[in-house]
Amino acid sequence: MSKRLSIMKQPVFSVINDHLVDYPSPSNINYFWGFGSSAGICLVIQIATGIFLAMHYTPHVDLAFLSVEHIMRDVSGGWLLRYMHANGASMFFIVVYIHMFRGLYYGSYASPREALWCIGVIILLLMIATAFIGYVLPWGQMSFWGATVITSLASAIPIVGDQIVTWLWGGFSVDNATLNRFFSLHYLLPFVIAGASIVHIAALHQYGSNNPLGVHSGVDKVAFYPYFFVKDLVGWVAFAIMFSIFVFFYPNLLGHPDNYINANPMSTPAHIVPEWYFLWVYAILRSIPNKLGGVAAIGLVFVSLLALPFLNTSQVRSSHFRPIFKKLFWLFVADCLILGWIGAQPVEQPYILVGQCATIYFFLYFLILIPLCGKLEHYLIQVRGAPTLRASLSYK
Incomplete structure (x- = not known):
């Protein structure tokens, strides 16, 4: 017993014990509180698959589309990495949207958790930016024209709009410099999101989790493990099943067919949608x-x-x-x-x-x-x- 206590006092283990094992949680929280941890799993999946995909991707307008096809056809397990990454983005947004709607319904933004909510909104903004620039990387028709339409919106900003667009493009049109910039940012931003998520968790643990009744946060708490770990585990299994159905049976259901056509600046799609x-x-x-x-x-x-x-x-x-x-x-x-x-x-x-x-x-x-x-x-x-x-x- 004394040996276990001494191990728990070590810095790494004490942090895990305080925030994942003995962390006091309201006894009446339901399954909707598990979407936060599911979002963390989605982020890990996106970072892990993204790192391996980057090893085979070529950020060049003449080779980007072909490198994606190379990943799908020639790299061992490349099709699985690509489908997990593409569908993982959709799963990430589904989980985060449910997480935010739960916060809106139960008033998790109210005092004293203002900072927690605001950090979550910043994470959402970073996710949108990361997903948008990631959508450009396959260099299909919808990638190219989506980037052209959305980035050109900055030109509406008075005085500095045109300079912002030129900086985003790295020139006077969406071209190779744009693709290189977007690839660099897409690799960097997930780690920024991971850092913001740690701050988000720290802000959560400062005042504790909200609960469905909205009563005082110090009332009737139990340890996170094993009670809510098992409850979250049920959610993780359900998420894994749904994720697997999309990856293995309907991998292209949430994508756009025009993105399987190589980008052509001379041919505009009939309907440009993100x-x-x-x-x-x-x-x-x-x-x-x-x-x-x-x-x-x-x-x-x-x-x-x-x-x-x-x-x-x-x-x-x-x-x-x-x-x-x-x-x-x-x-x-x-x-x-x-x-x-x-x-x-x-x-x-x-x-x-x-x-x-x-x-x-x-x-x-x-x-x-x-x-x-x-x-x-x-x-x-x-x-x-x-x-x-x-x-x-x-x-x-």
Whole structure:
């Protein structure tokens, strides 16, 4: 026993013991709290497969597409590495989106966890940047034209826009210098995400995990191991099964067929669309008829997410005790799904009008409805004495 205690006091083992074994967790957290650890597994998969793919990839406009085909056809196990990396990006976004919606529903952004939420939004922004530049590397038709369209948006920025585009391209068009820059950044950014994830975990462990009831974080806690390790393990197995189905049976389901055509600057695809996990952002961008306005709207998306903890006025954390907010939340979820659908449709009516209405509700939810709903709930508590709202008035 004394020997085990002395081992646990060693720096590495003490950190593991404090944050993964004896870490106190609320006893009532459910399976939705396991998506954070699943996101960590996705990040490890992406880094590991990316390192091995980089050993065979050639970042040159004349050879990039052929090097990807070489990986698929000639490298032993290369097809598996490529499909795991490509589908792993989709799995990563699925897990992170569910993780964020869970945080929105249960109020995990509320005080004192503002820093935790803001770091998570920064990680999402880094993920989007990493996935976008990674989508360019296969140098297919959609890779080339997607890079051309998205990077040229920076030209809408007053005064410095053209200089930013030239710097991104490394010249006056998307060419070899662009591909080299994107390859370097795509290799670097996952390690930045890993570092930000460690900071995210540190911020989480400072105040402890939230829980479905939103009650005081010090109430009724148990050790993470074995209780929640086993619960997370169930989620990991379910994730592995779903991931394997995509990799082995439907590896190209989430990709675009035009990306299996070598990039041709002289032939524009009929409909340029990004990967599915960008479609909601793309729909917001397209809904603004002005180019600068569209870029500003994308910036406002992340400003709204970062400002959420400070816009929140509710004295109640969990949506279990917020019937009005619960309805607004599920409308928001439906709104995001509609935006994703609109992003894949052609730029014509009625898709333009539907996209504009969905975009309005997206910003209305963060900037108007969340602050207003909190004040309305406070009124109901103080004046009308709503019992379900008063039940969890205090939280930390």
